[in-house]
Amino acid sequence: MADANRSQAGCYVVHSAEKGTAGPNFQRFPTMEEAVSAVAGQGSFNGHQQPSNLTKSNNSLVIAHLSNEQSDASQCRPRHRFYVDTHLLGSGGDGTERDPWPDVPTAAKHILSMAGDGKLNLRPNEQIVIESRKMFTATRLEKKKMRSQRIAKGVFFCMTLSLVIPVFAILGYLFVQAWPALSWDFVTLNPKRMGTEGGIWAPLVGTFFLVLMSLLMAAPVGVMAGVYLNEYAKDNWFNRIINLAVVNLAGVPSIVHALFGLGAFVLAAGMGKSLLAASLTLSVMTLPVIITSTREALAAVPKSFREACWNMGATKWQTIRTIVLPNSISGILTGVILQVARAAGETAPIIFTGAAIFLPVEDNGVGYWLPYTLKSEVMALSMHLYTLREQINNAPLAMQYGTAVVLIGLVLSVNSVSIALRVYLRSRKKW
Amino acid sequence: MADAEAVSKADAATPPKYSITAKDVSLWYGDFQALKNLTINIQQGIITGLIGPSGCGKTTLLRSFNRINERYGNVTTKGEITILGKNIYDEDVSLSELRKSVGMVFQRPNPLPISVYENVSFGLRVHSDRGELSRAKRDELVEEALREVQLWDAVKDNLRQKATGLTLEQQQKLCIARLLPLKPRVILMDEPCSALDAEGIEKVENLISSLRQKYTVVIVTHNMAQARRATDECIYMLLGEIIEHAPTSDLFLNPQKKETEMYIEGRYG
Amino acid sequence: MASSNVADVRPNRKGSAFQSFRQLVDSVIDACEPIVEWMIRLSGWSAIVFVLAIFAFVFAQAFFVFENDSMIPSLWTKLDFVEFFTSVKWRPTSVVREQYGIVALLAGTGAVTVTSMLIAVPLGLGAAVYVSEFCHGKTKETLKIIIELLAAIPSVVWGFIGVAVLGPLIIDVTGSPIGVNVLNASLILALMSVPVIVSVGEDSLKAVPDSYREAAEALGASKWEVVYRVLFPAAKNGLLAAVLLGVGRAIGETMAVLMASGHKAQIPGGLLDPARTLTATIAAEMGEAPRGGDHYRVLFLIGIVLFALTFLVNLIADVVVKGIKGKQNG
Numbered sequence A: 001m002a003d004a005n006r007s008q009a010g011c012y013v014v015h016s017a018e019k020g021t022a023g024p025n026f027q028r029f030p031t032m033e034e035a036v037s038a039v040a041g042q043g044s045f046n047g048h049q050q051p052s053n054l055t056k057s058n059n060s061l062v063i064a065h066l067s068n069e070q071s072d073a074s075q076c077r078p079r080h081r082f083y084v085d086t087h088l089l090g091s092g093g094d095g096t097e098r099d100p101w102p103d104v105p106t107a108a109k110h111i112l113s114m115a116g117d118g119k120l121n122l123r124p125n126e127q128i129v130i131e132s133r134k135m136f137t138a139t140r141l142e143k144k145k146m147r148s149q150r151i152a153k154g155v156f157f158c159m160t161l162s163l164v165i166p167v168f169a170i171l172g173y174l175f176v177q178a179w180p181a182l183s184w185d186f187v188t189l190n191p192k193r194m195g196t197e198g199g200i201w202a203p204l205v206g207t208f209f210l211v212l213m214s215l216l217m218a219a220p221v222g223v224m225a226g227v228y229l230n231e232y233a234k235d236n237w238f239n240r241i242i243n244l245a246v247v248n249l250a251g252v253p254s255i256v257h258a259l260f261g262l263g264a265f266v267l268a269a270g271m272g273k274s275l276l277a278a279s280l281t282l283s284v285m286t287l288p289v290i291i292t293s294t295r296e297a298l299a300a301v302p303k304s305f306r307e308a309c310w311n312m313g314a315t316k317w318q319t320i321r322t323i324v325l326p327n328s329i330s331g332i333l334t335g336v337i338l339q340v341a342r343a344a345g346e347t348a349p350i351i352f353t354g355a356a357i358f359l360p361v362e363d364n365g366v367g368y369w370l371p372y373t374l375k376s377e378v379m380a381l382s383m384h385l386y387t388l389r390e391q392i393n394n395a396p397l398a399m400q401y402g403t404a405v406v407l408i409g410l411v412l413s414v415n416s417v418s419i420a421l422r423v424y425l426r427s428r429k430k431w
Numbered sequence B: 001m002a003d004a005e006a007v008s009k010a011d012a013a014t015p016p017k018y019s020i021t022a023k024d025v026s027l028w029y030g031d032f033q034a035l036k037n038l039t040i041n042i043q044q045g046i047i048t049g050l051i052g053p054s055g056c057g058k059t060t061l062l063r064s065f066n067r068i069n070e071r072y073g074n075v076t077t078k079g080e081i082t083i084l085g086k087n088i089y090d091e092d093v094s095l096s097e098l099r100k101s102v103g104m105v106f107q108r109p110n111p112l113p114i115s116v117y118e119n120v121s122f123g124l125r126v127h128s129d130r131g132e133l134s135r136a137k138r139d140e141l142v143e144e145a146l147r148e149v150q151l152w153d154a155v156k157d158n159l160r161q162k163a164t165g166l167t168l169e170q171q172q173k174l175c176i177a178r179l180l181p182l183k184p185r186v187i188l189m190d191e192p193c194s195a196l197d198a199e200g201i202e203k204v205e206n207l208i209s210s211l212r213q214k215y216t217v218v219i220v221t222h223n224m225a226q227a228r229r230a231t232d233e234c235i236y237m238l239l240g241e242i243i244e245h246a247p248t249s250d251l252f253l254n255p256q257k258k259e260t261e262m263y264i265e266g267r268y269g
Numbered sequence C: 001m002a003s004s005n006v007a008d009v010r011p012n013r014k015g016s017a018f019q020s021f022r023q024l025v026d027s028v029i030d031a032c033e034p035i036v037e038w039m040i041r042l043s044g045w046s047a048i049v050f051v052l053a054i055f056a057f058v059f060a061q062a063f064f065v066f067e068n069d070s071m072i073p074s075l076w077t078k079l080d081f082v083e084f085f086t087s088v089k090w091r092p093t094s095v096v097r098e099q100y101g102i103v104a105l106l107a108g109t110g111a112v113t114v115t116s117m118l119i120a121v122p123l124g125l126g127a128a129v130y131v132s133e134f135c136h137g138k139t140k141e142t143l144k145i146i147i148e149l150l151a152a153i154p155s156v157v158w159g160f161i162g163v164a165v166l167g168p169l170i171i172d173v174t175g176s177p178i179g180v181n182v183l184n185a186s187l188i189l190a191l192m193s194v195p196v197i198v199s200v201g202e203d204s205l206k207a208v209p210d211s212y213r214e215a216a217e218a219l220g221a222s223k224w225e226v227v228y229r230v231l232f233p234a235a236k237n238g239l240l241a242a243v244l245l246g247v248g249r250a251i252g253e254t255m256a257v258l259m260a261s262g263h264k265a266q267i268p269g270g271l272l273d274p275a276r277t278l279t280a281t282i283a284a285e286m287g288e289a290p291r292g293g294d295h296y297r298v299l300f301l302i303g304i305v306l307f308a309l310t311f312l313v314n315l316i317a318d319v320v321v322k323g324i325k326g327k328q329n330g
């Protein structure tokens, strides 16, 4: 109550000001009520600018409580801030920025009643500001929101960047380190002395053989399985289990595939540690990749194409052969190429099933080009890198980096082919 | 109908107040010009219908009133659209504030995949600071909005149910209801009844009629009967241009332009 | 399609000869229809066959001895299963008494997986949101391709990077005596599992109908508000599946953790301690374990544990994904 009384006494100034300019258009009042009444246009306000014009321009009305006659209104701290938007209809609103009052008299009325309730305790050097709320402009909250929006975007951007930068940094670093070793000879010479000298020809050829063999086995089965799942399978429990099996086959750790290869192909089937056993293991591992991508490629062919074909009396298989497969072949290829890249990079599944740490290989003649048979063990680039780094002690660092770079180069270029194919495909797509 | 006439008579006496005015508005999607130098004045507090054949730019025009067109990256707009006295293409316009005051209802009901309650209070959450609105206040506003669209009785026992589980008619009402707590000035509706069955159409139309005066409503429709029933004024568009803008009864009984006449007679469109 | 038909129709001697040959081939292919359909069916079932076969063969190797074409159960009687699941001591080659406790290995797998996910999940989901919601056109495509390339780098190369690049860096920065440890393996694993999180996460955000975004934006929500008020709730199952697939990847990864984790069978006390995972143990010891011996079998048994773990994670992920699809249809 004391507070309320104190706010009655003193010197009140009403002034309206263009933003930025503190014009001389103000008037003094002995009490706040009179000041507010003046604002409402009911009292004796004859300032330069009519208060009712308030919202026409970019200005605000201020009721300041000066501590003494001489003090400056511009020194006062805003204690209450109210908003008026003359575009509004009715008499609603609570004077906040979100819900402004429709005109100045309404504002004055509400301010008076608030003051009557003792809710506005204007101490000396404090002021009430009535601002015009301009339609559709950003409120304080809005500005805050925009700020958090910018921060969020920035954070997400940095997160993305933190994934992208390491890739380039690491690739660049590997390449720089590998540079001394990289030469034509490095690629075309066979490794010597457990790989500490010479090049990487034999492992490179081995990887090629492994990939080719696994491709020959996985691609037909995978593509047909994709065709089955997308074209033949009805939605019943059995096919749901197949789908689940595909998902889980894709999730089986590569080392478990290795165990499977060891148990099934190397031992039970009696293949021994061999190119054949290793390729079979790889093909089982890459099967789900092919199935999934084939399926997606087939699913992208519009249903209407098939219906048109059925309407012409074609059987299911004819439809698939003449319409579905030709229209999805590039999508299927994308998946197959992806499996190639994956098979080329894998190490774990071939460690116990066929990969050799080191094999003596002929340096010319047929043995240079075809160093392995189905029954023989095989060197592979990925295994070679592991060997150079972990199994033997004295491999030159540059050769290790060189092997890594060739392996990455191989895998990435195969991947790029698949990506390029996909981009081309999308640009050409007519439906 | 009587209502509509009353309004237009009243307007004849006092100069009409315009909620939306467009001056020389052109809009391109890439190279394709979808709106060609449109100029219109849409009166405050009435329901204005936008009619015209498919692809004439009704949706485009409607969507430029709350600038939601700009979601598509390839849009260029020229000209001036003034809503409640403010050019919405001004630099200082905040899209968020604009859309708060200019609400939109879409062709297919698209309630958010959250609860009914959260749907209605979504706008409040977006437009108020944390802790600014008390729980009780929010409950009150939600109830008020749901009552206004005559949905309260149907959902009051289960405000936490997912909004996507309601019937289409209820969803569309909810989509209108969620605009109301924001106290919009203008409500834009793009064929709001096209996904509904006959009964739903009637109910939603009644609802729209009840919004008259409190809000300025602009409604796109393909349905001539609906345009006649539910609107006070009609704008007929063709190929991105405005052919005729008149009180609904005049436009339908006594069209000034030949194209309009052919269209309302069902010759094309 | 269309263009090739046009080419076939063009009158031209070679073409018509080719065409009649093609018709012949076509009719042969059509005649094979029943055979082809059966092959397709069989291939379709292959996935189930292989999953079962993997389990069966690994199981058989773990629990049976093959001698003279007969299977003799062996590990049942010998292995102390309580010790297997509760002991910290992994001493397969001890001369005094071999001990096969996988707790330390589980702890290693757990430590590496959890740490890597703490890094990969926020980064992966953040990147998914950025790629899906905040960029368009060329930038979007480029970012997606780069992240795809991240997925293509072979795990042995990641392991090599861990040992040769990251290891020395960790020693320099932290002053730890060894560079191959939980931190190293986790960083490498994080980078390896991020692509799957990003791509599955991005897919699930993309699957949220655009009308939701439009509705929220029409109510005045900013992009960020759309993301956390609408997209996160709407896509939460897909995002969860993304995380689970990342976890599955991290648990199953072999070569990279074998090289980068330090390979010491102990419960790691901190980020800078070396650890050893289930996968790495199999990869490192299978070569030396005498075929048919206890050590050899126990390694297969660990394989079964791994198989079960990843099966479970993938199953949950799948159910979670199916969950959304079911709801969206309903």
Ligand SMILES: Nc1ncnc2c1ncn2[C@@H]1O[C@H](COP(=O)(O)OP(=O)(O)OP(=O)(O)O)[C@@H](O)[C@H]1O
Pocket (backbone or CB within 6 Å): B029, B032, B034, B052, B053, B054, B055, B056, B057, B058, B059, B060, B061, B072, B222
């Ligand atoms: N995002 C867009 N990009 C390019 N062109 C568009 C886009 N949206 C609409 N158009 C084109 O602009 C023109 C006007 O479209 P709009 O959707 O506004 O028509 P409409 O009158 O609403 O038609 P309808 O009655 O079918 O809804 C059409 O020719 C359409 O093809």
Ligand SMILES: [Mg+2]
Pocket (backbone or CB within 6 Å): B058, B059, B060, B190
């Ligand atoms: Mg439309």
